[in-house]
Amino acid sequence: xxxxxxxxxxxxxxxxxxxxxxxxxxxxxxxxxxxxxxxxxxxxxxxxxxxxxxxxxxxxxxxxxxxxxxxxxxxxxxxxxxxxxxxxxxxxxxxxxxxxxxxxxxxxxxxxxxxxxxxxxxxxxxxxxxxxxxxxxxxxxxxxxxxxxxxxxxxxxxxxxxxxxxxxxxxxxxxxxxxxxxxxxxxxxxxxxxxxxxxxxxxxxxxxxxxxxxxxxxxxxxxxxxxxxxxxxxxxxxxxxxxxxxxxxxxxxxxxxxxxxxxxxxxxxxxxxxxxxxxxxxxxxxxxxxxxxxxxxxxxxxxxxxxxxxxxxxxxxxxxxxxxxxxxxxxxxxxxxxxxxxxxxxxxxxxxxxxxxxxxxxxxxxxxxxxxxxxxxxxxxxxxxxxxxxxxxxxxxxxxxxxxxxxxxxxxxxxxxxxxxxxxxxxxxxxxxxxxxxxxxxxxxxxxxxxxxxxxxxxxxxxxxxxxxxxxxxxxxxxxxxxxxxxxxxxxxxxxxxxxxxxxxxxxxxxxxxxxxxxxxxxxxxxxxxxxxxxxxxxxxxxxxxxxxxxxxxxxxxxxxxxxxxxxxxxxxxxxxxxxxxxxxxxxxxxxxxxxxxxxxxxxxxxxxxxxxxxxxxxxxxxxxxxxxxxxxxxxxxxxxxxxxxxxxxxxxxxxxxxxxxxxxxxxxxxxxxxxxxxxxxxxxxxxxxxxxxxxxxxxxxxxxxxxxxxxxxxxxxxxxxxxxxxxxxxxxxxxxxxxxxxxxxxxxxxxxxxxxxxxxxxxxxxxxxxxxxxxxxxxxxxxxxx
Numbered sequence: 096x097x098x099x100x101x102x103x104x105x106x107x108x109x110x111x112x113x114x115x116x117x118x119x120x121x122x123x124x125x126x127x128x129x130x131x132x133x134x135x136x137x138x139x140x141x142x143x144x145x146x147x148x149x150x151x152x153x154x155x156x157x158x159x160x161x162x163x164x165x166x167x168x169x170x171x172x173x174x175x176x177x178x179x180x181x182x183x184x185x186x187x188x189x190x191x192x193x194x195x196x197x198x199x200x201x202x203x204x205x206x207x208x209x210x211x212x213x214x215x216x217x218x219x220x221x222x223x224x225x226x227x228x229x230x231x232x233x234x235x236x237x238x239x240x241x242x243x244x245x246x247x248x249x250x251x252x253x254x255x256x257x258x259x260x261x262x263x264x265x266x267x268x269x270x271x272x273x274x275x276x277x278x279x280x281x282x283x284x285x286x287x288x289x290x291x292x293x294x295x296x297x298x299x300x301x302x303x304x305x306x307x308x309x310x311x312x313x314x315x316x317x318x319x320x321x322x323x324x325x326x327x328x329x330x331x332x333x334x335x336x337x338x339x340x341x342x343x344x345x346x347x348x349x350x351x352x353x354x355x356x357x358x359x360x361x362x363x364x365x366x367x368x369x370x371x372x373x374x375x376x377x378x379x380x381x382x383x384x385x386x387x388x389x390x391x392x393x394x395x396x397x398x399x400x401x402x403x404x405x406x407x408x409x410x411x412x413x414x415x416x417x418x419x420x421x422x423x424x425x426x427x428x429x430x431x432x433x434x435x436x437x438x439x440x441x442x443x444x445x446x447x448x449x450x451x452x453x454x455x456x457x458x459x460x461x462x463x464x465x466x467x468x469x470x471x472x473x474x475x476x477x478x479x480x481x482x483x484x485x486x487x488x489x490x491x492x493x494x495x496x497x498x499x500x501x502x503x504x505x506x507x508x509x510x511x512x513x514x515x516x517x518x519x520x521x522x523x524x525x526x527x528x529x530x531x532x533x534x535x536x537x538x539x540x541x542x543x544x545x546x547x548x549x550x551x552x553x554x555x556x557x558x559x560x561x562x563x564x565x566x567x568x569x570x571x572x573x574x575x576x577x578x579x580x581x582x583x584x585x586x587x588x589x590x591x592x593x594x595x596x597x598x599x600x601x602x603x604x605x606x607x608x609x610x611x612x613x614x615x616x617x618x619x620x621x622x623x624x625x626x627x628x629x630x631x632x633x634x635x636x637x638x639x640x641x642x643x644x645x646x647x648x649x650x651x652x653x654x655x656x657x658x659x660x661x662x663x664x665x666x667x668x669x670x671x672x673x674x675x676x677x678x679x680x681x682x683x684x685x686x687x688x689x690x691x692x693x694x695x696x697x698x699x700x701x702x703x704x705x706x707x708x709x710x711x712x713x714x715x716x717x718x719x720x721x722x723x724x725x726x727x728x729x730x731x732x733x734x735x736x737x738x739x740x741x742x743x744x745x746x747x748x749x750x751x752x753x754x755x756x757x758x759x760x761x762x763x764x765x766x767x768x769x770x771x772x773x774x775x776x777x778x779x780x781x782x783x784x785x786x787x788x789x790x791x792x793x794x795x796x797x798x799x800x801x802x803x804x805x806x807x808x809x810x811x812x813x814x815x816x817x818x819x820x821x822x823x824x825x826x827x828x829x830x831x832x833x834x835x836x837x838x839x840x841x842x843x844x845x846x847x848x849x850x851x852x853x854x855x856x857x858x859x860x861x862x863x864x865x866x867x868x869x870x871x872x873x874x875x876x877x878x879x880x881x882x
Contacts, residue, residue, distance in 0.1 A: 124248045125223070125396035127257040133396050133405035134163045134264065137277075138358050140411045141368040144454075144623070147418040151358040152368040154408050158267075161276035161359070166260040168288045169275060173295030174259065180299045180319050182215040186255060190216040190246035213242070215262050220245035222265040223399045263287075265401070268301045269351070280359055282350040293343055296320050297350065313347040316340075363421050364414070366460030366484040367621055371412045374622060414621050415454035420447055420726070424457040427721040428696075432462050435698070435714065438707045443698040444485035445718060446604045447726070448619055450611045450691055455601075455621040457722075460484035461701070483701045489597040490682045490697070493675030494552045494711075496573065498610065498644045500592045501549050501557070503564045503572050505640045510563075511762050512643055513746055515542045516556035520808040520832055532558040532593060540656070544748065546756070549644075550653035552674065552711070554593055561592030576606035576635045577616055594675055604686055604695030606635075610671065611688035613738070614641035638738040639759050645671040645735065646757055648687070662712045663720035668731030670723055674711035681705050683714030687723070689732035694722050784855035785811040785846050792859040794837055806834040807861075809844070814854055817845040837861045 137155035140148045140162070166174075178185050184192050192214050213221075220242050221228040227242045249258060268278040275298060279287040283294050290298070296316035304311065314331040317340035322328070324339065334340060396402045424445040432443055447457035461483065504510045518540045521532060532554050539555065548556035561569060569591055570584030580587075580596040587595050601619060609616035614636035636644070647653060648671035651660060658664055664672050664687075672687025681703060686695040696715040699706060706714070737743075737757065744763050746756040758764075787810040788794075794807060809816050809823070810832045816823040819842055824833050838861060845856040 125399055127253050129396040130401050131163055133401045135404040135408055136160045136162050142411055142413050143416045143418040148360055149364040149418055150362050150368040152372050158273045159271045159277045160273045163264050164276045164287055166256055169263055170288055170290035170295050172292045173290050173298055176296045176299035176319050179323055181302055185215050190250035191243050216246040216249050216258050217242050219262045225400055267305055269305045293346055297347055309347040309351040313344040317343055363425055367458035371414055413623055415623050417456045420457040423725045424459045424722055427718045428459055429462050431718045438709050440698055440706045442485055442701040444600050446486050446601055446695045448604055448608050448693045450608055450693055453617050453619045458486055460486045485697055486600050489599050491594050491677035492598050492603055492684055493594040493677045495673050495675035495684050495686050496594045497557045499573055500561045502636050502640050502644050504560045505643055508762055510545050511758050512546045513756050514545045516548050516559055518543050518553050518555045521555050546647045547653045549647050550650050551657035557592050558589055561589055566591050576609055578602050578606055600695050600697045604693055607686045607688050608693040609635045610641045610644055611693055613638035639740040642738055643757055648673055658712055663716035666723050668727055669734040674716055676711055679705045680709055683709050685715035685719040692726050694719055788859045790857040794861045807837045809833040809835055811846050815847045819843055
């Protein structure tokens with residue numbers, strides 16, 4: 096029951112009834128402790144797993160309130176100016192200043208400027224109960240008496256210091272600002288404890304006229320300063336010449352012109368805070384027992400304006416993040432982006448997950464104001480993070496999907512880590528056209544083991560393996576790993592093996608976490624829960640396949656041909672890691688896991704513009720390396736224990752150092768020492784006439800790729816190749832293919848034997864480009880032979 100509702104039965108303006116209201120027994124109102132505990136700032140603090148404030152998130156757009164400020168942390172100058180200007184007898188009266196009421200009534204009778212008879216306690220009653228607040232048309236006699244009665248209740252139950260403390264926190268001061276903490280921070284950029292005499296007087300002057308012009312506020316503040324010093328009232332222009340008021344008009348103008356400022360305290364997890372608040376709102380709407388729908392223990396405070404705040408949202412937002420790790424990740428990202436500024440890189444994101452629970456330990460969605468991502472007007476004024484959360488934004492992951500391609504083939508026993516794949520120019524039929532995958536560095540290595548193909552991130556072998564398992568099966572398995580890829584496997588085709596679909600960094604990092612968890616996937620989360628995601632857990636791969644993938648991704652010798660022996664992918668302990676770069680260098684990724692953590696990093700540009708000369712180890716990998724090293728300071732990551740279903744065999748292959756290789760039981764070779772011929776070669780070429788292109792092929796040139804890296808591979812029996820009647824070149828057993836720079840138009844291709852006999856001819860078409868004036872015709876181009 097509110098203060099006013101207890102007195103609403105009074106009617107008719109009867110003087111006897113008014114006396115009954117005022118003189119009735121004092122009812123129990125809300126306690127000071129209950130009001131203070133129910134207080135909610137408009138910017139909720141987001142806490143890490145240890146209770147450290149990471150961020151504040153604005154949840155109330157109607158008013159700006161900060162955390163409750165104890166009276167001991169308020170400037171004495173402000174308290175003195177406020178009491179002197181609003182209620183000089185505050186420390187003497189019992190809630191109602193009868194002398195002040197009489198003076199106000201007499202001035203009203205004489206039609207003079209009134210001083211107002213409401214004490215601070217009466218004003219506080221109006222702040223706590225909206226029904227007792229002063230209406231726009233003025234308060235009635237009955238309303239005034241109800242307010243006086245409520246003030247008596249407060250004075251009977253609260254100490255004077257508690258009344259003043261609550262008033263300082265609840266009083267509206269200017270615009271959206273409520274309470275001295277929000278006003279002090281916004282207008283002067285400081286805590287209320289640091290206000291000097293002039294600043295305190297300005298805030299006290301705002302109580303009576305919160306939205307007055309700065310000139311009027313300065314004049315009233317000057318009057319307060321002079322009155323406190325015992326000076327007589329003089330005209331405003333003369334008063335401002337007093338030394339106590341020097342600079343006051345400028346200070347007032349500067350304070351009133353200040354834009355919204357950053358919240359006080361550390362602000363290092365804005366995107367996680369927004370996600371947590373959205374989850375809290377969703378949970379509240381889902382049912383009556385949501386986090387914002389709980390009943391307050393004190394019903395008296397539940398009926399107040401402060402109680403309404405407590406019912407609207409919780410006191411804070413709890414997260415699983417770790418403030419120390421969040422700072423490490425944010426610092427590593429900003430330092431690396433500073434190094435990459437000359438390469439047109441402005442954005443990035445870092446995610447750290449706990450392997451066992453899936454809890455998010457670090458969530459950096461952008462580098463802050465370094466980012467070139469879109470920023471709202473409110474964000475610019477408050478120094479907030481960009482609107483784009485790169486940890487949740489969906490982008491092409493490039494080669495980071497390759498482990499799942501190989502994992503599916505290992506599971507089906509189509510390959511083993513020792514199987515040989517042919518790394519050479521390849522063309523795969525794709526509808527009426529052909530798909531021509533290329534390696535990142537446009538070099539080819541011939542026959543390579545699966546271990547090296549995956550660790551060195553070779554594209555051609557990955558696409559070959561992807562073709563074995565099929566796009567539909569790969570699409571399904573990637574979604575089992577929680578990547579939530581859209582469309583279908585047929586839509587993406589063979590390019591799905593090289594990351595043509597879009598995923599988020601958070602989902603991709605969690606998919607790698609499933610490999611660290613012996614192939615078991617469960618959802619990630621940033622809200623602490625007793626049994627996080629256990630009911631939703633599912634199997635992505637068997638423990639044996641997950642171990643093989645991790646073992647290959649952690650093999651520094653196998654990745655050395657591409658990345659070298661001393662790359663950022665090398666750590667002091669065990670770490671299985673993979674990089675990826677999307678088309679036209681728009682995205683660069685590095686994702687990997689250790690014994691305890693899975694770390695994902697993305698760098699690029701939120702606006703989608705390409706980077707310049709940023710390789711797999713020059714972009715995201717250094718950030719990943721820094722974070723992993725800090726995570727395992729003093730406690731190196733340990734190599735996982737092999738599952739029981741694996742066997743280890745000594746292996747020797749041509750061109751490879753002698754090594755021990757892991758096999759799923761039943762797939763190991765019979766002999767412990769093998770030659771390269773003893774290991775199955777996957778995709779061995781066979782030539783009968785023209786193998787590629789196939790008749791009727793349609794090639795689409797990619798406008799985003801430089802022309803000098805786009806080639807059509809002519810593959811078939813040894814012989815001479817003729818295009819549109821012009822000789823292109825000869826292929827032999829040692830150089831079995833020709834690479835031809837495609838030219839738009841319809842073409843006739845013929846393959847002739849050494850004696851001039853035509854082995855085969857066909858027609859195909861190239862689309863997707865226009866001819867530049869003066870360009871050379873196809874007959875003047877040279878085809879390049881490749882082995």
